[in-house]
Structures are given as C-alpha cells and as structure tokens.
Amino acid sequence: MLNYRTFFIRTNITHFLVFYLKNKDQREDIMSKTNQLKSQDELDAPLPSHKAYIVRNYKTVTREQRERILKETEYNMFSFPADLLYLDYLSDSGTTSMTDLQWAALMLGDESYGRNRGYYVLLEAFRDTFERGEHPLRPLDLIMKGEESTQLLMEELYLKSYEGGFVNGGKYQLMRPNTFICPQGRVAEHLLFSTLAEILHEIDPSKHYAIPNNGHFDTTGANIRAVNIDPINVFDKKVVLEPFRVEDTPNSNPFKGNMDVAQLETIIQERGADSIPLIYLTITNNSVAGQPVSMANIKEVKSIADKYNIPLFFDACRFAENAYFIKQYEDGYGDKSVKSIVQEMFSYADGFTISLKKDGLANMGGALFLRDNGVFVQKYSLNGKNVGIRIKEKQIVTIGNDSYGALSGRDIMALTMGLYEVVKESYLKARIGLTQYFAAELGKRDIPVILPPGGHAVYIDMDRFLEGTDLTTEDFGGVGFTIELLRHYGIRACELGPFAFEWDQRSPEERKGILNFVRFAIPRNAYTKADIDYTVAAITELYKNKHIIPKVRISRGRELSLRHFQSGLEPVYRT
Ligand SMILES: Cc1ncc(COP(=O)(O)O)c(C=O)c1O
Secondary structure, rough: OHHHHHHHHHHHHHHHHHHHHHHHHHHHHHHHHOOOOOOOOOOOOOOOOOOOOOOOOOOOOOOHHHHHHHHOOOHHHHOHHHHHOEEEEOOOOOOOOOHHHHHHHHOOOOOOOOHHHHHHHHHHHHHHHHHOOOOOOOOHHHHHHOOOOOOHHHHHHHHEEEOOOOOEEEEHHHHHOOEEEEEOOOHHHHHHHHHHHHHHHHEEEOOOOOOEOOOOOHHHHHHHEEEEEEEEOOOOHHHOOOOOHHHHHOOOOOOOOOOOOHHHHHHHHHHHHHHHHOEEHHEEEEEEEEEOOOHHHHHHHHHHHHHHOOOOEOOOOHHHHHHHHHHEEEHOOOOOHHHHHHHHHOOOOOOOEOOOOOOOOOOOOOOEEEEOHHHHHHHHOOOOOOHHHHHHHHHHHHOOOOOOOEEEEEHHHHHHHHHHOOHHHHHHHHHHHHHHHHHHHHHHHOEEEEOOOOOOOOEHHHHHHHOOOOOOOHHHHHHHHHHHHHHHHHHHHHHEEEOOOOOOHOOHHHHHHOEEEEEEEOOOOOOOOHHHHHHHHHHHHHHHHHHHEEEEEEEEEEOOOHHHOOOEEEOOOOO
16 A cells, blocks of 8 residues: 555656656757857867966056167167067067966976986986877976985986987986087077087088078078088078968968978089088978978978988977977878877987977077987097087087086976977967967958968068068168057067068078068967957058158168177158
8 A cells, every 4th residue: 555655755756757758858959959059169269278377567658768769779679678568579489478387397496516306307308308209208297296215216217328319318428418408599509510610620621511491590590600601591482472361371281381302402412412511400490481391391301311311400499389280281190199290200300409498488498409329420420529529518618517508407497397388289279379360360451471370470571561662672671660660559570581681791692592571479378369459450550551661771780790689770761
C-alpha cells in the first residue's frame, strides 16, 4: 500500500520528469541557437590579450610649447624629450611594457660579477627558444620557485654542458665560445664585423668584400661600412611597393621581405664567392617596410649559401613576429606552433645577431651566436685559434665579462622571461592584429601605406603621400611630415628614407636600394586601438593638407655618418 510520504515523493518526481522532458527540447533548441552565435574568435573585434596594471599619465603640452622645443632641439626627432610627447612611434626597440612575469623575474636578478645565476637560465632560454621548439626545459622555473635542492640545481642548471648548437655550455663555452651577450643589437654587429674584417685582412689584405642582405638596417649597414666592407641590399623594390588590397590584409601575405635570390646569385657570381664573407638575412625586414620573410625564402637562401660555402647569418630581431607570419600565411605551417617554426627557421642559420630589445620583450639586451663548428667557425678560425675566442677577447675588453655582457643581472632575468613570453600565440596575434588595424585604417582613407603591413610598424610611402606637392627627394619631405606631426599633434615618427639613408651621399647604384618611408614603430604591449585612432586622425589631417608640409634643410652635420641621430635641421615653410 502506498503511504502518504511515498505518494508525495513519487508525485514530485513525476512532476519534475514531466517538467524536465517538456523543457528539454526547448532547452536544446535554445542551446543550438546559442551555439550558432559567432565564437570569441569570430567577432569583428579581436580577443583582448592583456590588461594594464600600471598606467603612466601624459602631461598636457601645447603646440606652442612643442614649437619652442622643436626649435631648440634643431628639429631632430631623436632629440625631442619623450616625456613631452603623446605618442611615440620612433622605435619599437626597448620600448616594450614588460609583463608581470618579467617584473617578477627581474626581482630575482643576481648582480654578481662572475657567472650570475641569470646567465645560466638565459643560456637555457636561448636553447629553448632557438633550438628546442615545442620541448623547452625551462630551468628558469627552478629559480622562480626558489628551488632549494643544491643537487638538483647542479644537475639541471649550473653544471650542465652542451656543444654542437648556438649555445655551448660548461667547458665547451670556454673552449669554443659561441654565445656573446651584449647590451644591444648593434654591439653584437660590431663584435661580429670588426672581428671578421681583421680576419679577412689577415687572409688577404688586398681583397675587397661585400655583405648582401635582404635589407641592411641602418646600424648594420654602418657597422659593415665602418670596416670597409660593402653592405648590399638585395630586395626587389617593385615587389615592396606593389599595391595590395586593404580587405585582403588579414587573409594573405606575399612575404615582401624576402631576399631576391636571383639577384643574390648574380652578385655572388659577379663578385666571386670568396669576396662574400657571409650572407645576412633580416627577419623581419625592418628597412623594407618591416615585411616578413617566408620559410621558403629562408630555405632558398640557405641552399645558395651552401652551394658557395658561404655562412648564412640572420639579423633576427623580430624572429617571433616572423614565425607568426609564417604560421598564418605560408602553406604547410598553419598547424605548426610558433615555437616549432622558430626552431625550423634557426636550423638553417650558421649564426645570428639579435637585438633582444625587440622580440626579447626586454628594455635592454642583444647577442651574437655562432653555430658550434659551423661554416663560419671553420672558415674564420685561423692558425688554430677559434674565432669565438677572438670575439670573446674583444667582448671582455669593450663590453664586459661574457656572463653579463654589460647587462645588469636584473636585465638578464627580465630578458630570460621575455623569451618565453614572446612566443605566446595570444600575444603575437594581438600584436600583429593591432599593426594590421593601424595599416587598414590608413588604407581605408586612401593614405599610401605599405600593405600588408609587417609586424612591428606601419610604413607610409612618402613618394605617393607627397604626390601633387612641389617637394623633391632632396627636400626630405618625409622629415617635414614628421616635424608637422610632432608640432601639431605631439606624435613622433621616424623618417627612414633619403635623409636617414643619406641619399645625397650615395652612388646612383646605392640610391636604388633607398625607399622613401616614414615609419610608425609600435611599442610592444603599450598602445591600444584608441592610440591608433588618434594617430590615424592626425595623419589624415596632414594628408588632406599636405601642401603645408615644409622642405627641410640640413643646417648642421650633412656629412655625419648616421646623421639622422645627430644632425641639425630646419624646416623651410613656403609662404
Ligand atoms: C633589423 C634591425 N637590426 C639591428 C638593429 C639594432 O639593434 P639595437 O637598436 O638593439 O642596437 C635594429 C634596431 O632597431 C633592427 O631593427
């Protein structure tokens, strides 16, 4: 017999089941409709990648105040006090806002003179980043968590030895030094080229040498020229300036930063392979509108280098951004991780210089690497003296002990963590997405921006921007534009064209490699869409009023090397 309690429970269960079943269809219907909504990755706005925890407020500065400062600093962009700007696109180098993990690592910096603990984890981070792909060891975490086991630290970190890659360890780094920590990229370039020039002179003092590059950066070209070697740019200007539709920017990329391999081979054959001490590939190609280089191009250049037994070096400042482009836009790489793409890229190099102020996400740092027993080491180790020993001697005399390379122990820790942060794909997606947004907004307003953009900067083609004005190449209209942008709107950009690359001092042959750009380099993790919108509005206003852009006269230091860093200028306004 059913008692009252059982009856009550059964009735309630029955009611619940009826209710549940009645609403189940409805619920599934709603769920399936909900699932038809665009996903977080499909919205017309990019997924946020980070939040800001520290804010620096700007000062209010008027146009009249900026006018006075400009005059007193000789209208040189590099001399304007950054504290009095709104937006600063002068460089993406060292201007990164570091992540919380980097700040945490920085606190663990060790300022010892010999073999500070950061040295060991930095070397491991180099191996992890450039050689281990998806299988990093990350011994940095031992330091971060305060590992107390001396035995473990000895086994996993301090007494590990390596040989055969870019980062020898233990006694092999002493016998055959191949990793040289430096304060920044140009110091690494100086170590490499000044040592190389001495060796080449010992081999044959009468020979003249050249170093081809898909686009020598200004300091790289200057370092090479300073040791009497010709820096040659090997890219196809037509390809770079080729029109590209704004709407295609997110979907495809022609890798305009590639080296022109046909031209490379012609240069080698004309000059002779023994006059080319190395081939240099800049990834991404900063001087050529920051454009990426495809893996296919890296492989082609490598096979030419092998054919003539010439070492292939990278100028690898923006390796992570380059890898992200390969993943996004090159056939066969969509399913690969950025980390494994980086590993493949570097497997083709015999050595590299790098400014870690870019894709080290650090405010300071650089390095030079040589492949242990690679072509470079074999060719340039004379009379039984390993070339790495020569470089290290120079490093100690000019920069400092090999375990800190003029960096503080805190810099080293922040940099080590930065190498792990920079290959995170959510970061790279947001970074390159912001650059693409900037370029697309300019493109939509018919402003002649190089499309598609690279990763770190947006480049305006000043020849087209100034069409319709009476400015000639030697009036340095790109500089005039940057002066006006700063004067009216407090935004700093950088001319990378006839003024910076010293058009008037160059031969007709060298002039062919000079493009007329103004570059807006975007600091990492610092700016948002709102900053870009202000910049686009300012550029648009000047584009509409381009006739006011002044000619620029070099009032001091026309003949100085790297004059854009140091000469005095004067705008000449037409009445
Ligand atoms: C491609 C390239 N190479 C070399 C350098 C020099 O690096 P650093 O400024 O750290 O000396 C830079 C700096 O912007 C660069 O973009």
